[in-house]
Amino acid sequence: MSLRSFLLSSPLFFGVFLFQEAFVTQLRLPFGGFNLLLIVALIWAALSTPEIGALTGFGAGIGMDLSQTSPVPIGHWTLVMIIACYAVAFFSYGDDNVRGNPINIIFLTTAGVLLSQVAYLLIGIMLGQEIGSIQHILFILAGTTFWSAIISPLCLKVISYLHANVFGTRNLL
Amino acid sequence: MRYGGDNRGRLLIIVLVVTSLLFITLDLRGVQVIDGLRTGTQTALSPVQKFGSWAVSPFRNFLSDVTHLGRTRNQLEKLKSENDKLRLELQNREVADAQLKQLKGVLDLAGTAGFKVVNAKVISQGSNTSFTQTITIDAGTTSGIKSNMTVLSGYGLVGVVKSAYSTSALVQLASDPGFRIGVRIAGTQQIGILSGQGTRKGVVQLLDNTTLIRKGDVILARGSDNSRPFVPGVPIGEVTSVDNSPGAVTQTADVKFYSNFSTLGIVAVVVSAAASDPRDALVPPKPRPTPLPTVTIYATPPTPSPSPTATK
Numbered sequence: 001m002s003l004r005s006f007l008l009s010s011p012l013f014f015g016v017f018l019f020q021e022a023f024v025t026q027l028r029l030p031f032g033g034f035n036l037l038l039i040v041a042l043i044w045a046a047l048s049t050p051e052i053g054a055l056t057g058f059g060a061g062i063g064m065d066l067s068q069t070s071p072v073p074i075g076h077w078t079l080v081m082i083i084a085c086y087a088v089a090f091f092s093y094g095d096d097n098v099r100g101n102p103i104n105i106i107f108l109t110t111a112g113v114l115l116s117q118v119a120y121l122l123i124g125i126m127l128g129q130e131i132g133s134i135q136h137i138l139f140i141l142a143g144t145t146f147w148s149a150i151i152s153p154l155c156l157k158v159i160s161y162l163h164a165n166v167f168g169t170r171n172l173l
Numbered sequence: 174m175r176y177g178g179d180n181r182g183r184l185l186i187i188v189l190v191v192t193s194l195l196f197i198t199l200d201l202r203g204v205q206v207i208d209g210l211r212t213g214t215q216t217a218l219s220p221v222q223k224f225g226s227w228a229v230s231p232f233r234n235f236l237s238d239v240t241h242l243g244r245t246r247n248q249l250e251k252l253k254s255e256n257d258k259l260r261l262e263l264q265n266r267e268v269a270d271a272q273l274k275q276l277k278g279v280l281d282l283a284g285t286a287g288f289k290v291v292n293a294k295v296i297s298q299g300s301n302t303s304f305t306q307t308i309t310i311d312a313g314t315t316s317g318i319k320s321n322m323t324v325l326s327g328y329g330l331v332g333v334v335k336s337a338y339s340t341s342a343l344v345q346l347a348s349d350p351g352f353r354i355g356v357r358i359a360g361t362q363q364i365g366i367l368s369g370q371g372t373r374k375g376v377v378q379l380l381d382n383t384t385l386i387r388k389g390d391v392i393l394a395r396g397s398d399n400s401r402p403f404v405p406g407v408p409i410g411e412v413t414s415v416d417n418s419p420g421a422v423t424q425t426a427d428v429k430f431y432s433n434f435s436t437l438g439i440v441a442v443v444v445s446a447a448a449s450d451p452r453d454a455l456v457p458p459k460p461r462p463t464p465l466p467t468v469t470i471y472a473t474p475p476t477p478s479p480s481p482t483a484t485k
């Protein structure tokens with residue numbers, strides 16, 4: 001059941017991946033912009049069980065690794081996303097105070113974006129990636145956190161709706 | 174109640190993590206299948222990105238116009254005055270033609286760079302979430318572009334082709350934190366290494382601690398073996414400040430890149446370098462200050478005239 005639901009969600013993530021690559025990367029937004037696939041995957045994970053969260057992270061991570069603008073080896077984002085999505089799902093699963101409140105989900109997603117980028121940096125350092133100055137890193141982290149806090153509420157409703165349909169929990173909405 | 178997890182769940186996480194670690198290992202070891210996967214994705218995505226670039230451009234232009242409203246007005250004024258100046262210059266063309274003939278002879282003697290280039294349009298800007306600075310251009314291996322080729326704009330160095338696909342290529346910008354290039358200072362020929370910092374400013378570190386670097390020095394590419402990845406003589410930027418710390422082993426300086434990476438639209442990829450090193454021939458000319466016309470006014474105070482006195 002879970003695997004079937006996960007497979008059903010793959011067209012959504014493929015669509016988001018295409019949208020990210022074709023449109024979002026064209027927008028020269030101030031403060032560095034955002035990664036829609038990362039945000040959608042974290043919201044999806046926040047609404048799912050930890051296992052589905054980890055699988056979602058795996059799928060989204062592969063997509064982010066295949067992105068043309070990804071300079072890192074394939075598997076880097078995958079590893080980060082598995083951990084991030086599992087963690088987000090773990091914190092929200094079974095706690096209606098978290099899952100029932102959109103603000104908590106937005107907070108979890110935004111914190112997830114920030115922490116996943118920090119994890120990405122740490123793994124990047126271990127793999128010998130150049131990361132630039134501290135000032136630049138802080139600027140990018142602040143910028144993506146800012147954009148995630150703006151974008152998450154905008155797409156939360158749509159993702160919740162799709163998630164409920166895929167997992168057959170629409171009656172709980 | 175918090176989720177405690179079960180054996181099946183833990184096994185799934187372990188399998189996924191191990192798979193991702195396997196991907197990283199295979200990619201770092203240069204396994205063809207993994208490389209092919211990314212190349213295939215990019216080949217498939219390239220038309221979608223081109224469509225996206227076409228679809229988003231009106232919105233992007235609108236945003237750019239709004240952000241640069243004041244600047245656009247100033248630019249209009251500047252262009253108007255330049256237009257008037259050009260009209261006047263056109264009238265003096267006959268005189269200039271004769272001068273140009275002489276100048277051409279001098280320039281031929283000095284030699285020019287003579288790079289063979291392929292022009293390309295920027296179709297995508299890299300995501301900053303990866304802490305890198307990249308762009309994607311709409312020309313690839315079918316146009317003769319290969320990885321490790323120098324990319325230029327009208328002002329100077331833009332970066333280097335990181336990966337080339339059939340109809341597109343990924344360019345690592347000079348501002349990328351991972352970017353390194355051997356440089357020399359125009360004139361003095363001192364050599365050093367310039368590294369990107371994620372902004373429009375780079376840092377150059379001289380290799381010799383006995384040499385000096387000054388504010389305003391022009392930084393040029395030193396060139397690589399067989400001119401790949403870097404062709405020699407390409408202007409990169411200008412020194413804006415020098416770090417003169419007494420304890421430093423070598424001198425370092427901040428360099429402002431000539432190219433503005435956030436407004437790149439058309440770039441050129443050098444597919445074939447010049448037969449000889451152009452040396453300092455490509456150093457941009459320094460702007461000359463326009464002399465302001467002055468007028469000297471002499472003013473002399475009026476001499477007091479004797480006032481008539483009343484007599485009875």
